[in-house]
Amino acid sequence: MTILKKKNGGWRRGVIGLTAFGMLAASGQVMAANPLVSHVYTADPAATVINGRVYVVVTHDQPDQSDYSQLVDYYLFSSDDMVNWQDHGIIWNSRENTNWANLAYAPDLVERNGKYYLYFPDGGGSIGVAVADSPEGPYIDPLGRPLIDRNTPNGAVQWIFDPGVFIDDDGQAYLYFGGGGPGNARVIRLNDDMINTQGAAVNINAPNFFEALHMHKRNGVYYLSYSTNSAGGMSIDYMTSNDPMQGFTYRGTILPNPWENNFNNNHQSIVEFKDQWYIFYHNRAVANARGASTYQRSINVDRLYYNADGSIRQVNAGPAGVPPIRSVNAFAVNQAETFAEENGIQTEPAREGTQNLQMSYGDWVKVANVDFGSGANEIRLRVATEGGSSMDVILGDINNQPLVSVQLESTGGWQTWQTQTAHFNTVTGVHDVYLRSTAYHNLDWFQFASSDGPVVTPGEPTGKFLGNIVDNGRNRFTDFWNQVTPENSGKWESVEPSRDRYNWTKMDEGYNFAKANGFPYKAHTFVWGSQEPSWLGSLPDAQRAEEVEELIRDTCRRYPDMDMIDVVNEPISAPSNARWALGGDGQTGWDWIIRSFELARQYCPNSKLLLNEYGIINDRRKATEYRRIVELLRDRGLIDGVGLQAHSFNLVGYSADNLRGNLDYMAAAGVPLYISEWDINIANDQEQLREYQQKFPIVWEHSAVVGVTLWGYIAGQTWMDNSGLMYNDGRERPALTWLKNYVGQTATPTPPPGNTNGGIVVRARGTQGDEHINLVIGGAVVADWTLTTAMADYVYRGNATGDIQVRFDNDADGRDVQVDYIRVNNETRQAEDMEYNTGAYNGSCGGGSYSEWLHCNGSIGFGHTQACTGNDCSGGGQAATPAPKSLAERIAERLRARFR
Numbered sequence: 001m002t003i004l005k006k007k008n009g010g011w012r013r014g015v016i017g018l019t020a021f022g023m024l025a026a027s028g029q030v031m032a033a034n035p036l037v038s039h040v041y042t043a044d045p046a047a048t049v050i051n052g053r054v055y056v057v058v059t060h061d062q063p064d065q066s067d068y069s070q071l072v073d074y075y076l077f078s079s080d081d082m083v084n085w086q087d088h089g090i091i092w093n094s095r096e097n098t099n100w101a102n103l104a105y106a107p108d109l110v111e112r113n114g115k116y117y118l119y120f121p122d123g124g125g126s127i128g129v130a131v132a133d134s135p136e137g138p139y140i141d142p143l144g145r146p147l148i149d150r151n152t153p154n155g156a157v158q159w160i161f162d163p164g165v166f167i168d169d170d171g172q173a174y175l176y177f178g179g180g181g182p183g184n185a186r187v188i189r190l191n192d193d194m195i196n197t198q199g200a201a202v203n204i205n206a207p208n209f210f211e212a213l214h215m216h217k218r219n220g221v222y223y224l225s226y227s228t229n230s231a232g233g234m235s236i237d238y239m240t241s242n243d244p245m246q247g248f249t250y251r252g253t254i255l256p257n258p259w260e261n262n263f264n265n266n267h268q269s270i271v272e273f274k275d276q277w278y279i280f281y282h283n284r285a286v287a288n289a290r291g292a293s294t295y296q297r298s299i300n301v302d303r304l305y306y307n308a309d310g311s312i313r314q315v316n317a318g319p320a321g322v323p324p325i326r327s328v329n330a331f332a333v334n335q336a337e338t339f340a341e342e343n344g345i346q347t348e349p350a351r352e353g354t355q356n357l358q359m360s361y362g363d364w365v366k367v368a369n370v371d372f373g374s375g376a377n378e379i380r381l382r383v384a385t386e387g388g389s390s391m392d393v394i395l396g397d398i399n400n401q402p403l404v405s406v407q408l409e410s411t412g413g414w415q416t417w418q419t420q421t422a423h424f425n426t427v428t429g430v431h432d433v434y435l436r437s438t439a440y441h442n443l444d445w446f447q448f449a450s451s452d453g454p455v456v457t458p459g460e461p462t463g464k465f466l467g468n469i470v471d472n473g474r475n476r477f478t479d480f481w482n483q484v485t486p487e488n489s490g491k492w493e494s495v496e497p498s499r500d501r502y503n504w505t506k507m508d509e510g511y512n513f514a515k516a517n518g519f520p521y522k523a524h525t526f527v528w529g530s531q532e533p534s535w536l537g538s539l540p541d542a543q544r545a546e547e548v549e550e551l552i553r554d555t556c557r558r559y560p561d562m563d564m565i566d567v568v569n570e571p572i573s574a575p576s577n578a579r580w581a582l583g584g585d586g587q588t589g590w591d592w593i594i595r596s597f598e599l600a601r602q603y604c605p606n607s608k609l610l611l612n613e614y615g616i617i618n619d620r621r622k623a624t625e626y627r628r629i630v631e632l633l634r635d636r637g638l639i640d641g642v643g644l645q646a647h648s649f650n651l652v653g654y655s656a657d658n659l660r661g662n663l664d665y666m667a668a669a670g671v672p673l674y675i676s677e678w679d680i681n682i683a684n685d686q687e688q689l690r691e692y693q694q695k696f697p698i699v700w701e702h703s704a705v706v707g708v709t710l711w712g713y714i715a716g717q718t719w720m721d722n723s724g725l726m727y728n729d730g731r732e733r734p735a736l737t738w739l740k741n742y743v744g745q746t747a748t749p750t751p752p753p754g755n756t757n758g759g760i761v762v763r764a765r766g767t768q769g770d771e772h773i774n775l776v777i778g779g780a781v782v783a784d785w786t787l788t789t790a791m792a793d794y795v796y797r798g799n800a801t802g803d804i805q806v807r808f809d810n811d812a813d814g815r816d817v818q819v820d821y822i823r824v825n826n827e828t829r830q831a832e833d834m835e836y837n838t839g840a841y842n843g844s845c846g847g848g849s850y851s852e853w854l855h856c857n858g859s860i861g862f863g864h865t866q867a868c869t870g871n872d873c874s875g876g877g878q879a880a881t882p883a884p885k886s887l888a889e890r891i892a893e894r895l896r897a898r899f900r
Helices: 285-290 505-517 534-538 540-556 592-603 618-637 656-667 683-698 732-743 885-900
Strands: 003-005 010-014 041-050 053-061 073-079 083-094 109-113 114-121 127-132 164-167 171-176 183-191 197-204 209-218 221-228 236-241 249-255 269-273 277-285 296-306 341-343 346-349 354-358 364-371 376-384 390-397 404-408 417-426 430-437 441-449 465-469 522-527 563-567 608-613 643-644 673-678 703-708 758-767 770-776 780-788 791-796 805-809 815-823 827-830 860-862
Touching: 041 073, 041 109, 041 269, 041 277, 053 109, 053 269, 083 114, 083 346, 083 354, 109 164, 164 209, 171 197, 171 209, 183 209, 197 417, 209 269, 221 780, 249 277, 376 390, 376 404, 390 417, 390 441, 404 417, 417 656, 430 441, 522 540, 534 563, 540 592, 563 592, 563 656, 592 608, 592 618, 608 618, 608 673, 618 656, 643 656, 656 673, 656 683, 673 683, 673 791, 683 703, 683 732, 758 770, 770 791, 780 791, 805 815
Parallel strands: 041 296, 465 703, 522 563, 563 608, 608 643, 643 673, 673 703
Antiparallel strands: 003 010, 041 053, 053 073, 073 083, 109 114, 114 127, 164 171, 171 183, 183 197, 209 221, 221 236, 236 249, 269 277, 277 296, 341 364, 346 354, 354 441, 364 430, 376 417, 376 441, 390 404, 390 430, 758 791, 758 815, 770 780, 770 805, 805 860, 815 827
């Protein structure tokens, strides 16, 4: 069979036999949910949970190997739904990344204090460690030598390999290792730096031990699992103890030698993810289907369950795999290298970041459980191809007729990327999506959209705000801008220059100006390493923490109607000097940020809480780190918007595609975007105009962008020279004239983000994506909606009056509803300020909790339409409710419900 395959940046003709990757479908065999990966051979899965995703680092079996002498590198995969797995590519090569190791046997990966530690055996003779700032690397070898070898006290076992790293609740880290038979199992303590050991290794007596020691902990019990020898059935067995190093009792088999494993060795890891337990292992299913050898392995995952006494039920492994935790958001930017099944594809590093697919004729990927919500009729594809190509988009089954066949124009190169679109009849609901190539191209990402939704048309008013700062003058402000942000007057250094002595004068002016004109007001900023008061540095941590809380509390009391707040500014570039007082890195790596947002949510419950940082719109690596912080806050319900600074040095000199790609990447986190601190400092009028014309429409027309705030506009009064748009005499530079005409607004007051003109808005999301809620007014259902997994506004514009309820009516395993707020006639009431909640979890369903979660079928009651958004919600006919709880009690209850 002659086909085209891409190699070293270009396509070539060659002959590839049926045993090569990707030819499985040609013989009528298509891999099911297990194994997880079939486009490369993978083994020894080491799984760990990092920032809401499961990461699995694996041994990379070569397609032509006949023994294990070619194991030199590791692949990394990750997933947030346990079904679609993202290929992060090769992250480590022992021969290229060290000067002493030649092999890369079964690895392990662990995170500590924001660093990622990769443990790699050099065959069976020693174990090294590499360190990186992100799971994807790049990793460096800090020791330049083994961490463990035959000189390690009591470490000279038959095979020094299979590292299993475990960090206990008290912070002590342990490394389990060894193999070759009974008597060769060891454990040794690691120092806090994770790259040095403490003391001597300790023997572990494990019946029928062969290799693959792995430790996990549940309910205070230590579970040590391992792979047995042939006498033990080549199974995964386990022992338990109340000590991580000794006193183990044998408990039996977790996983018998699994299906399609040819009664050969195995290697496991066990993790808890989203309140469910999983066991990862490998078998030979792909190799057997392709007629390859037993040296080509493939990773699998199955659910793991515990009995009431804490013992582990024997796993019934098989090709079905595990069910999805969530659906895929069709409207997010979905990386093409994230899929559930494939045929024929290969992956490679993409010039624009992450990986891309290499696709030739007949190659396809399946993305499982894609949620189209209320409808999509457009697909956007980020493609690169030298001669043009085409691709089918298919729903449900690969043999179905295509939804659309997309003709792809030549982009001029295999790493020259363009976004190309196609339209089709509207699709709603959840479907498996197949992307099948009918020619030759590279695919970086795809995104579905609805062209029937709101479209930004130049010259027409929009619901987005276009704001500016007010500290340095307001000449003709209301002619151009309809949102207000202070510049320096809202920063801690200005507000509290002397400890416990506030200067609100300048901030009062901006706040009062905003409210007098009906403009949204955004505070800037609470916690920031630059422009903090000098007296803060001399305080001990306990007092620093008190001062941060006092600043947030007192600012929110003085300005109760702040629409938005930059809670933490530049967390990566300029972290606060009080960060250690606020929790430092902690378990998440960003505990101090989480604490800052918790305080802001406590004292400013009616404001939208934002994070703000520069360098994100032009730097994917920094954007990746920033998005992890956003997701930590999002998963805790603490963030309402992502601030993306857009200063000239992040815009000028960077391509429009780079800007668009990074906006899409940040939007995929599912949190609205706020373009902050926009300026273009170019002295030449026409050059400044061209930059505005090329870059501004990208942010203004992006569906995830709520609004744009410029960072000054009066020439001579901006922080960057030549960024001004208007002279003091009122003359407009060409860029301002164009901007005014383009957005079609001259400071028409815009309601705060998310407001509607009348009616009732319910802002909510589901955790699985098919949760159903009703809006009930006066006992009658007036609207019903099926939720997606992203927070969204659901609007009813009728004239019903009476008691309001939000009712959840299709509860099942894994389904939950989070209600953010309701809005009645443009007044907002936060969901946690409800009258009652009969669907909250309090040990059983039903109950009166003040949680804004609906964990079971039931209703949140908000009182009467005529009063529910004011101070009194007694206008309805509901029975008397419990006495209101304190704010601290309500916050504690919200957190308990969220993490039940």
